[in-house]
Amino acid sequence: MSAIPANSNVTILNKNEKKARELIGKLGLKQIPGIIRVAFRKKNNEIIAIEKPEVYRSAGGNYVVFGEPKVDDFTQKLAAAQQQAQDTGILPSASDVATKSPEDIQADMQAAAASGPVEEVEEEGEVDATGLSEADIDLVMQQTNTTKNKAVKALKDHNGDIVNAIMSLSK
Numbered sequence: 001m002s003a004i005p006a007n008s009n010v011t012i013l014n015k016n017e018k019k020a021r022e023l024i025g026k027l028g029l030k031q032i033p034g035i036i037r038v039a040f041r042k043k044n045n046e047i048i049a050i051e052k053p054e055v056y057r058s059a060g061g062n063y064v065v066f067g068e069p070k071v072d073d074f075t076q077k078l079a080a081a082q083q084q085a086q087d088t089g090i091l092p093s094a095s096d097v098a099t100k101s102p103e104d105i106q107a108d109m110q111a112a113a114a115s116g117p118v119e120e121v122e123e124e125g126e127v128d129a130t131g132l133s134e135a136d137i138d139l140v141m142q143q144t145n146t147t148k149n150k151a152v153k154a155l156k157d158h159n160g161d162i163v164n165a166i167m168s169l170s171k
Helices: 015-027 074-088 102-115 134-144 148-157 162-170
Strands: 030-032 037-041 047-051 054-057 063-066 069-072
Touching: 015 063, 134 148, 134 162, 148 162
Parallel strands: none
Antiparallel strands: 030 054, 037 047, 047 069, 054 063
8 A cells, every 4th residue: 555645635534434425426415515614502502513524415405414523612712712812912911900999989989979960961942854754753752762853963964864863872
């Protein structure tokens, strides 16, 4: 038996897999190209993933997947992603976070309460509602519980688009 040269694209199949592929050829299953990953979730939320699978589909809509299954540990991947983000400086590390004592936090809360609520100063008078439907203005007012002036301004800012006007006032 000759040696396989380095960097060659050779797949060695075991006996059972060869038989299964032979049967698939006889059943008329069609191979689906372009699938990168297949994941199966079990009842206990364990994920089994197959990277670079070969997927076949029958005329009835059933699938046959060939590849090497591996248990996918999502929590381990998440921890690695967080560590990488922290290393690149996206997330602050524990030494970068400023800590406050409970007394300082209480003092800040009391100062904010003493200053009173911040109210928006609203323009008085009628806002020009030309080009806008009265039904649209009423709908925005009802959905956002706001004044007519704010509803008209939001509709004008979004060129009469009701959905975007409601979203901007709902923030």
